[in-house]
Amino acid sequence: MLRNLEFRILLLIMFCITFAAAVVAALFLSLQAAVLIAITSVALITCSVLFTRWRYREIEKLSGYLRQISGGNYALDIRDNHEGELSILKSDIYKVTLMLSEQKEYLQNDKLLLTNAISDISHQLKTPLTSMMVMADLLSNPELPFEKRVEFTRNISNQLKRIDWLVTSLLKLSKLDAGTVTFKENVIPIESLIQKSVEAVSIPMDIKDQTLLIEGEESVTFIGDLNWTAEAIINILKNCVEHTQKGGLITISISKNVLFTEILIKDNGKGILKEDIPNIFNRFYKGRNASEDSIGIGLALAQSIVRSQNGDIEVTSKQGKGTQFLIKFYPKAVK
Numbered sequence: 114m115l116r117n118l119e120f121r122i123l124l125l126i127m128f129c130i131t132f133a134a135a136v137v138a139a140l141f142l143s144l145q146a147a148v149l150i151a152i153t154s155v156a157l158i159t160c161s162v163l164f165t166r167w168r169y170r171e172i173e174k175l176s177g178y179l180r181q182i183s184g185g186n187y188a189l190d191i192r193d194n195h196e197g198e199l200s201i202l203k204s205d206i207y208k209v210t211l212m213l214s215e216q217k218e219y220l221q222n223d224k225l226l227l228t229n230a231i232s233d234i235s236h237q238l239k240t241p242l243t244s245m246m247v248m249a250d251l252l253s254n255p256e257l258p259f260e261k262r263v264e265f266t267r268n269i270s271n272q273l274k275r276i277d278w279l280v281t282s283l284l285k286l287s288k289l290d291a292g293t294v295t296f297k298e299n300v301i302p303i304e305s306l307i308q309k310s311v312e313a314v315s316i317p318m319d320i321k322d323q324t325l326l327i328e329g330e331e332s333v334t335f336i337g338d339l340n341w342t343a344e345a346i347i348n349i350l351k352n353c354v355e356h357t358q359k360g361g362l363i364t365i366s367i368s369k370n371v372l373f374t375e376i377l378i379k380d381n382g383k384g385i386l387k388e389d390i391p392n393i394f395n396r397f398y399k400g401r402n403a404s405e406d407s408i409g410i411g412l413a414l415a416q417s418i419v420r421s422q423n424g425d426i427e428v429t430s431k432q433g434k435g436t437q438f439l440i441k442f443y444p445k446a447v448k
Contacts, residue, residue, distance in 0.1 A: 329367030357382035379437030
């Protein structure tokens with residue numbers, strides 16, 4: 114405590130004041146008054162020193178707590194039920210400790226998610242890469258029949274397209290997660306959105322001889338980003354096309370009320386198992402009815418896009434009767 118320069122200066126000032134008061138009392142009053150003033154001042158100085166020493170000890174304890182907290186011990190509870198500056202400081206330190214503990218837990222969860230994501234991405238890339246390496250070795254054989262050479266070349270091309278789609282989707286998801294995507298807020302006619310989305314799945318629908326039915330008022334509008342929203346709708350339509358049998362029906366219904374704009378996309382395919390429904394928007398999740406080529410990222414991307422534009426997606430499904438995706442966009446002011 115005495116090593117503190119400020120405290121030594123304070124003691125010196127107090128002793129000087131005491132000495133001056135005693136001298137003045139001795140000169141103008143009496144020796145007894147001077148002695149009384151000196152005794153009283155010494156008692157006050159002693160009390161002040163003892164109180165300051167106690168405060169220094171409490172501050173030293175707080176310093177010890179802070180060192181433990183900086184070392185990662187967030188289980189400390191230094192609060193007390195007293196009033197005063199030190200109690201307020203203890204309470205504030207405890208609040209900061211809780212905040213640091215929550216942040217540590219959040220970072221640990223983030224680290225776990227990142228580790229799982231990297232593992233999933235590695236798995237998704239390893240399978241087509243292994244397949245392409247095998248086919249590339251076979252293509253180097255000069256005696257390989259022409260038909261097999263064409264087949265392997267086509268397979269390699271398909272696998273490269275799959276990898277390109279995966280990487281592109283992951284980049285989009287990472288941008289959405291980082292909040293670096295700036296969504297436009299334009300008045301978008303639903304007709305333009307549906308037309309742009311359907312164009313991307315028209316070929317696979319034709320191959321499977323599927324029928325597309327559009328219901329509702331196509332003059333309906335909503336506020337959002339045309340390209341990003343079309344990306345979400347395309348991924349949902351791809352899921353419907355993939356899980357609907359040849360000759361099946363896919364319906365897009367459009368409606369609007371004072372609360373939201375609604376897009377209902379449904380199919381009459383094989384449906385989603387009840388236990389898979391809560392997880393279909395999780396990245397890399399593949400339900401038991403998913404195809405072998407499914408990666409499990411399209412619906413996660415669709416949900417991120419919709420939610421980033423003040424919207425939401427709900428899914429309901431019955432085994433063997435089809436699935437429906439209900440997309441709602443809630444109104445917001447035009448900028």
